[in-house]
Amino acid sequence: MRFVTWNINSVRLRIALLERLIDRLNPDVICLQETKVPDAEFPKQPLQTLGYDHLHVHGMKGYNGVAILSRVPLSDTRAHDWCGKRDCRHIVAGLAGGIDLHCLYVPSGGDVPDPEQNPKFKHKLQFLDELTEWSATSGILSRTAVLVGDLNIAPLENDVWSHKDMLTVVSHTPVEVDRLDRLRAARDWVDVARHFVPADEKLYTWWSYRAKDWERSDRGRRLDHIWVTPDLTPKLAGFEVFRAARGWQPKPSDHVPVVLDLAL
């Protein structure tokens, strides 16, 4: 079974690129972040035409928004609210075989990496803390699961173009990397990218729109992640960062799709 996660940065604007992605990768399940559309206006029809009959969409006007598009049935679909906000950042669906699929969009955190000065950074840390607490107490701990999405943190040295220069830049500061580690440790999640790609190798899933030439400067970050519970480790069959999509014209997303194959 092939899973793809992609921060698409507006699903309506990039529906043609989503169709191209489907043509190239033929995923069974697609998880999207930053759909930026209320549920009633989600472009369901073109996806159903392509065989994605099982849709779990959770969006709002203008910002955020997550979605799961599937060719296989989804059960027990639900959404979670964190930090007292209804901001459409976390949905879950059940797959055959008792597997939970989490699609997540963690707050970006603003510019200043200080929770006292910057409410957005405080929100990011609190969001991760609430998720970690919930992971440890909700009973979901014992379930087999796949977690994907834009976690907006690049935890390892080679998840950013320059570890030294990025230590004070939101997405790679020690305080948020520590919070992400605690979340990962709460269920002993396996970081699938680093299962397949050695930690001494640079690996990015996002490149800023602001670079003159994203490909040449290659100042990327690994913000988009795929995690699985340890019982799925023997089923890990393939992984890819679909870097080519960053150059798709016109108007690429600043994030690229990330692919997981599971031998279920």
Place this chain on the structure above:
DNA sequence: ATGGTAGCGTAGCTA
């Protein structure tokens, strides 16, 4: 040190 681009929606917020 600064400012650079993009999406939504049509100003200014968010990333």
